[in-house]
Amino acid sequence: MIETGNCNEDIRLTALKQCSLLSGIPETALSELAVATQGTSVERGGIIWMNGRKLDFFGLVVAGFVKMVKTTPIGREVTAELIGPGQVFGMLGAVDGTGCPLMARAATLLSYIRIPSSAFLPLYNTYPSVRDALVSRSGLRLRNTFETLAMMSTGRVEQRVAAVLLTLAGSYGETAGLGVRITAPLTRQDVADLTGTTLESAIRTLSRWEREGLARTDQRFITVLDEDALAGIATGANRS
Secondary structure (H helix, E strand, O other): OOOOOOOOHHHHHHHHHHOHHHOOOOHHHHHHHHHHOEEEEEOOOOEEEOOOOOOOEEEEEEEOOEEEEEEOOOOOEEEEEEEOOOOEEOHHHHHHOOOOOOEEEEOOOEEEEEEEHHHHHHHHHHOHHHHHHHHHHHHHHHHHHHHHHHHHHHOOHHHHHHHHHHHHHHHHEEEEOOEEEEOOOOOHHHHHHHHOOOHHHHHHHHHHHHHHOOEEEEOOEEEEOOHHHHHHHHHOOOOO
């Protein structure tokens, strides 16, 4: 994990080099890009941009999580996607000038790198592998977003928590004994924020799953012990 510190140029360059979407750009070009970027911190709940805003930058998460949020006609906020360390958000809207249809909000204390479109577009137009990777990833994320919106809009608390844990385990998990440990540190408040529920509901759900052997929390790290059972809860096939 990258130490964020004051997110100086060396730290920003390291983060850029570790980002899979940018892997087709030579290190010398990434070094020049790093000079133009800016490290930014946002408190939990802080808004990075509102939905529909045209973007002149996109973000690369260094630490923490970003929620991409859809607001319903009745004003309810529904989390469409979770963006974590090493992932970018807002790139497509920044490079094509259409903006982002979703609001970006810090789900936890957040450190991210702000990458100006003006500095990135010459690289985007020079290296086709970056465009190809963005198109491929955008299709997958769009499908996942539709699925997540449906689940977050109608699912019970247990469904939402199970879906989020499985998503995080898939993106940030490592095998640990008989389970999958989510390497991103999470408080129970973080889980509540990520799933749009109360702290009390998150505590009750995680405590019950710990008793049932479905998941374990140890010093802010959650280990998924029974992926099949959580998948059943997330889809509504099983009730916890």
